[in-house]
Amino acid sequence: MRGEARAAVRNNAEWCDALCRSHGLPGGTFGARVWTHPVRTPPYYPDAVTLDPDATADEVLAGVDRSAPGCSVKDSFGTLDLTPYGFRPLFTASWLHRPAGPPQPGPVGARWREVRTPGELAAWERAWNGGAPAGLFRPALLADPATTVLAGHDPDGGGVMAGAVVSEAAGVLGVSNLFGPAGSRTGCLAALADRRPELPVVGYEHGEDLADALHHGFTAVGPLRIWAAP
Structure with a gap:
């Protein structure tokens, strides 16, 4: 493996x-x-x-x-x-897995920055959940030194239009819960390259999101399966 x-x-x-x-x-x-x-x-x-x-x-x-x-x-x-x-x-x-480095230039989209306050996190979660609170992402995450919540803000109105959670562990940056319009993966990768340009980026995807990730320079490096009990 x-x-x-x-x-x-x-x-x-x-x-x-x-x-x-x-x-x-x-x-x-x-x-x-x-x-x-x-x-x-x-x-x-x-x-x-x-x-x-x-x-x-x-x-x-x-x-x-x-x-x-x-x-x-x-x-x-x-x-x-x-x-x-x-x-x-x-x-x-x-x-x-994607080697360290910035993405290919793409169209100008959201302005990405870190979520720093519970209020900003609540707004991020509502955008992630289609406008409704979910209670999944708690303020305690903001105090975790290995976790960064990134929000992509509408350059015109300032509201959250995209986002992702980034976890730093095992010598890589793991991206999860990525959401937003087309081009959001480019913006997220650019934000990561600005912050930790030396680290590769990892994650997992399936379906259309997998195809999008491969288009953005990721390589599929192994399968996984989720099992669920009733």
Whole structure:
């Protein structure tokens, strides 16, 4: 397995752990081959992330709470079969890696800057969630030195029109929760190149978002699968 994929996996697990801690939950457990969380994690976030392709189903499921509905597992290397345990595959995706450096020039769009206050974060989340509050991104994230929330502001009206969460871990910048109009990925990458030009960028995507990422200089470096239980 390529080192780029392992860096993306570890970065993502660190971000999942940070998101859980921002909700006042305990930190998860980083084992040799899997990260697990002992209680149900916030919506859209897994209860376990495999860190090694040789992780077994028993290792994964021993560290999660299966008594409540909604348990999910990020099978980071697409090597598990959790069907016998009542899980079903939710979707597959590809890990992505992009070398350090600015993107190709694109059309002028949003003006990107860091979210620094709870009020700015609330406005960012409403834009991310189609105008409604979600309660997923908590102010505690703003105090996490490894997490940066970026907002792309409308150059005419100043409101949030795009955004992303950036997690620095495993020697890379992980981009997640990217949203906005066409061209937002270019703006996000330019903002990252301004702030940490020496670090590669990773993440994962599927469908049209995967095609867009590949168009912006990312390379697919490995598969992943999300499993969910009723």
